[in-house]
Amino acid sequence: MGLDYKWINFFDFRWKLGIDGLSLGPVLLTGFITTLATLAAWPVTRDSRLFHFLMLAMYSGQIGSFSSRDLLLFFIMWELELIPVYLLLSMWGGKKRLYSATKFILYTAGGSIFLLMGVLGVGLYGSNEPTLNFETSVNQSYPVALEIIFYIGFLIAFAVKLPILPLHTWLPDTHGEAHYSTCMLLAGILLKMGAYGLIRINMELLPHAHSIFSPWLMVVGTIQIIYASSTSLGQRNFKKRIAYSSVSHMGFILIGIASITDTGLNGAILQIISHSFIGAALFFLAGTSYDRIRLVYLDEMGGVAMPMPKIFTMFSSFSWLPLHYRV
Numbered sequence: 001m002g003l004d005y006k007w008i009n010f011f012d013f014r015w016k017l018g019i020d021g022l023s024l025g026p027v028l029l030t031g032f033i034t035t036l037a038t039l040a041a042w043p044v045t046r047d048s049r050l051f052h053f054l055m056l057a058m059y060s061g062q063i064g065s066f067s068s069r070d071l072l073l074f075f076i077m078w079e080l081e082l083i084p085v086y087l088l089l090s091m092w093g094g095k096k097r098l099y100s101a102t103k104f105i106l107y108t109a110g111g112s113i114f115l116l117m118g119v120l121g122v123g124l125y126g127s128n129e130p131t132l133n134f135e136t137s138v139n140q141s142y143p144v145a146l147e148i149i150f151y152i153g154f155l156i157a158f159a160v161k162l163p164i165l166p167l168h169t170w171l172p173d174t175h176g177e178a179h180y181s182t183c184m185l186l187a188g189i190l191l192k193m194g195a196y197g198l199i200r201i202n203m204e205l206l207p208h209a210h211s212i213f214s215p216w217l218m219v220v221g222t223i224q225i226i227y228a229s230s231t232s233l234g235q236r237n238f239k240k241r242i243a244y245s246s247v248s249h250m251g252f253i254l255i256g257i258a259s260i261t262d263t264g265l266n267g268a269i270l271q272i273i274s275h276s277f278i279g280a281a282l283f284f285l286a287g288t289s290y291d292r293i294r295l296v297y298l299d300e301m302g303g304v305a306m307p308m309p310k311i312f313t314m315f316s317s318f319s320w321l322p323l324h325y326r327v
Helices: 021-040 048-067 071-080 082-092 097-124 134-138 144-161 170-177 180-205 207-233 238-258 262-293 309-326
Strands: 002-008 013-018
Touching: 013 048, 013 071, 021 048, 021 180, 021 262, 048 071, 048 082, 048 180, 071 082, 071 097, 071 180, 082 097, 082 180, 097 144, 097 170, 134 180, 144 180, 144 207, 170 180, 170 238, 180 207, 180 238, 180 262, 207 238, 238 262, 262 309
Parallel strands: none
Antiparallel strands: 002 013
């Protein structure tokens, strides 16, 4: 199932969209999480129409990234969702919203430079005309040194979005300042775009380089799990604690992708789906708690089970779910 037609006549650039077994889950997940985030944004009253427009623009970019079958279209959709996130952060964020929004756009735009270089390198190699569709690129072979260069470019771009240590520092600041409905989309969908890119491009298009880098990625993933989970325990800000736990979860996804086994890849995809639900739910509950008690620092939130028993029960349930999925 797909859509394919030529949209730039100067080169063979095609508007090519399609869904396969890998992209079906993220596409459905994006629609579901976006719907929940839109409902969660009901309390937003200041410029609410613009707020919801930006959420839908972000949704369009995410759907386009997951369903693109052309490398240039993938890059354009990848960039499309950055602008709405920046505006959502800078206009409806907390006290340090401009700092967080600027840090987010610098990190992600910097990673996008490497993505563009990788896309142009893969598209222009070995042909007089650009060859940017995934089906042709899968069958393309490269010299090992060149494939490693392409792999590093794509890896840096996806490492910022996933994120992978040490390119993760934008995430806690962004989650700490963003409105909780925006946090739901960031944790539920945005991070998974990095994992999807690693599978779709690094693993499928550059398999030899992936086999070379996979042991190192597993080491980095292991360090990330330990570091981020330890750092999470030291956070006073509730949303930053959830953010660092998300970074730790991404370490499990990275190990699954780097394992180059069916079991590891299936585990990574399961973790992508499960963390999307759990991360979005935890940020929703953190936001609704803040709406009621106006507290975000954990040392000030003692005894919340009494005034908010239902939210407390849901918190407890969703906090235990990651253990169940990893077992």
